[in-house]
Amino acid sequence: MNIFERFMKLDRRWIYLFLLAVCLLAYYSDFTVPTIVEKETSAIYNFIDSLPPGEVIFVAIDYDPSNQAELHPMTYAIMEHAFRKKLRVVFTALSQNGPGMADQAIHDLADSLRVDKTYNGVEYKGRELVNGVDYCFLGYKPYYALVITAMGQDFRTPFPSDYYGTPLDSLPLMKKVHNYDDIAILVDVSGGNITDAWISYGQGKFDFPLALGLTGVMTAQYYPFLQSGQVMGIMGGLLGAAQYEDMTDNPGLAKDGMRVQLPAHLVIILFILMGNIGHFAGRKNRKKVQS
Amino acid sequence: MFSVLKMKKYLGVFYLIALVVIYSTIAAQVPVDATAVVHPPAPVTGLTASDTDSDHGHSITVNWKPSTDDGGGANSVIGYRIMRSNSPEGPFDTVGIVPLGSKTFENSSSIEAGTTGFIPDDTNFYFRVDALTADPAVFSSSEGTGPVHSYGQWFNKGLYPVLWAVIIFTVLTVMFVSAAKKGKELYVRPLAGIEAVDDAIGRATEMGRPILYVFGLGTASDIATIASFTILSRVAKRVAEYQTSLIVPCYDPIVMAVAQDVVKTAYMDAGRPNDYKEDAVHFITNAQFAYVGAVNGIMLRELPATNIYMGKFFAESLMLAETGVVSGSIQIAGTDEIAQIPFFVVACDYTLIGEELFAASAYLGREPLLLGSLKAQDYAKAAVLVLALFGILAVNFAGDLGMAWLANFKELFKVID
Amino acid sequence: MKRQLPLLFVFLFGTFMVVQNFVPHENSERAKDFLNDWTIIIGIFALALGIWSLISVSIDKINKRKPNWEYAFVTLVGLVAMIFFGFTSNVSSSWWTYFASLIVLLIALWLLVQGILGFGAGATRSKEKFFAGIGLGLVFTLIAIFDKSWEFHFYTPEGLENTMFKNFFSNIMVPLQSTMFALLAFFISSASYRAFRARNLLASLLLIAALIVMLRFTPGPWGDLISKTSTWVMNVPNLAAQRAIVIGIGLGMVATALKVILGIERGYMGKG
């Protein structure tokens, strides 16, 4: 068996081993993968970045733990950016298994905000996040379409109290926040069809700036809404999250992920090329034999 | 796309300028003095209320002409309040508030009595619309309208295109099926995936190894699964004739029950009822990945000669197909789940793409009745092609040719729920 | 009649549902909701059939000492434990009676099912096994009645909040689920290695499109060009392909459904 034939008939387990080794190596190493920032993502970043301190943004965390790998990085990137900019965040989790995850996210964020950091040359002092002042977690209610519509009247209609049981009226943050008119932008991070409800029942009826964070597979489906202007920006999968992290100069989960993604893709492409080289070289050899 | 986006950008600027202009005119007109009285705006006119069409009842649509002070005149209107009452004199209750510029409001409720805002059918209501100003105390009411009552319709007019499509398609199917019954010869082009099924069963017999038939995650209410039952019945019949063994692990209990029936009948038809084993078709579990794990285990332990995947598949498509490669089986797949077709195409020896799955039952049986419906499908496809071609020409050129009425040709096909 | 009646049912209910779709009236909505409930309820009853199939196949494996029969115990214990947890409330004081009764329940069910299956197969001592199972079942019932630290709840979903139920869910089901899913990372690589060979024109098209899209986020001088190309491929040729498949599938589905309603296709009844 010459080398080309070996290329063609590699045991799949070598591929697995090689892929795993590369993934682990990349996971534990420390390099950054440059990403090209796309317009769809920078639109979201620029909008949030230009908001004055004290403005309220709304983050809808609409995914299950099964989509955590792709979507959690977006939530972290956007919320940290907002908190560092002294914006305030209202968020919901309208997916059944989402609330626990959202709760964990806000705890993690509170931890990382206690530390002083410098992003894009600006120094941000560490501070303590206060529930009800800096953020408000509304929680989960079933029938997302109805919840989204009802929130157009007042957030208190579906959520009289927040996730932790405190009545909304007693939270300082919510004093002046009643419905979508009081928020600067709504970012929907979603792994399912709740996005459609935000577009048609939320944005369509109440007309607020809507940005989407979607799983990679869903992204292509929502480009038409970007073109029609119903959606002001889209972050697609881990790639979108990595772009956002690049812009905020705060490499996190997504950049970690991209560090594995790029070599993993390259490994797969390498094996495809090897198979093809083997195929063509083998064909040449066979032809020689025939002639 | 980019040019469109750019235009949008300019539109934004335009809106911004327009907003500034409007705002400054309002600011100029409204005295800065806070104690100044807001004059009641002109009331809305032309108020009509009627039952909402093509719905389940319990809904009334209110239409009006906006106040002359809405976006013009004194420009004092900020919105409209829709009021409803059981008698012309009142008292009126608020049923909705809409922003300025609105001309219509749908007052609707669910069909269950006792839910909030329930609107009983066949009950007279009277409506009034108030033009609201920034001062809650200052508004002007329109003339009342009514009585009006809601009622359910027996036909949804938004579904006309669907109705026609279903009727025409049914007629086509019945026509071709009865033509086929009369013994008219129908040509169908060969499908590689179908022809492979017979060879695959033969191969399994030679190797003395079983055949694995997988329905995927479909329930018995998925049409793909129902089509798959027919394919299974053909496969099982041949398996019985060749005296090979068959394994059908199931994800859905009803699918399991039906598949047991199908396989049993097939064995009886083949004249070998004693060869049928009750546990050939068995249930595994209702969880996607546990099911996949178990089927993968079956593949590596029983080493089936042939794996047939027909039905509805999700992420497990590639997991099954790749494990099947390891166990050295010939694999034939067919699914209507678009996202999974690429994986089957890549990993399986033969793949029935989308519609071919539904045609497979007809192909396998070569029964004229079922082949007749293929002909109907082809005619329907031809109709789609012709209509689409005509539609795209009409949309793009009818206006230029002075046939503006044709430009809206595509609206004939719009489905409104 | 045994065969004609079901066909009639399919025809009547099928036609009714087709017509119902065009009738928005509330009576038709209610009828649809009601019939939908039927399918749900039939599905739940059918699950009992499925579970019985799982149990009997597992026990058959054990009794006949088929390959890997030892593992069938794992399935059975997992199944019974999960159901037991799902019907009981949280344990307030001592855990040992809880787990002791689970073990008693397992043995009782084991004997009972062995007995029932034995009757069918005419095995020896199946009667003894059956009654021993019933006896142990009684013991279990007594523990359940007299042990006040935990109790059964069948009509209210307390069991869903049971600690053990939740732990089994989040530490057995969830990690297994995500790991099984994660195997796809490996399978997708071996599948693409094996299949993406430029053997002919079709395979080459498949290969090139896949490569372009896979390379879409590679940094470098070509990065922008490739990323634009991949967006275009995803939104133009891919859209065309998907649309055609959707229309084809739609017609295929409607045709199949019509054939079933009209009684032309009876594969689901074993008559092809």
Added chain:
Amino acid sequence: MELGQFLWTSLAAFLTLSVFSFLYKDNPMYKFAEHLFVGVSAGYFVIILWHNGLVTNLYGRLADGHFYFLWLDSAKWWYIFPAILGIMMFTRFSRKWSWVSRWPVAFYIGIATGLAVPLEMANRVNRQLYSMMEPINWQSFFGSGWLDMGAGYSDIIIFVGTVSALIYFYFSKAHTGVFGSAAKLGIWTLMIGFGASFGFTVMARISLLINRIQFLDKNWKRNSFDFTNENFSPGYLVLFWLIILVFLIYAISEFLKYLKNKNASSVKSA
């Protein structure tokens, strides 16, 4: 992390590693994980369907908080019918009455097919046909820059691609002549589409792997070595290494087996 939680996490880690070991080949650890998964998930769905299906959709409607004799005088007594149909499924255990079990199936399939006809026609045929008739962007026919998906030519490519791919699906006409060329264009379009969606999915699948690596690293390994944890005991480390050891021993034994086979086969060939 408390001991109890750590034990559960270690179990999860063990199961995770077991499933990954399947990539090498079928082995006892995988068999254990697989069979456990089947049992637990089946039990889980029994419970979920009982509490969220049977109780809410059937019992709740029949009983509505009161006791009724056989529920015949219940407010929604007609829910007896689906229950009877459901029970009919069990007649399949009897040889004589098993034909009755076809009734509920017939109801089920009748309802499913009846629902599908107008819905699939509307969603898959009518709506797609409607969206095929789009105006072509003549203003910027060549678009801007490289491969512009909003440009006029892209609109035309979409239309032509759809039409030709539909022609490929023709069953009753041989793919020859002009028709055959169109069908060929159709299968090209399909293949490009398949390749693209395959390549697009790779990223999401790698993400899943990363998620598992993160779980093993952050939730399990880190807690095993977390000396700052107040609940920490050497048992944490022992458990960690024990689980690793299981897989290590398996790997070594497989390797020895491999060496033995290799020697044996080389002897044979000699």
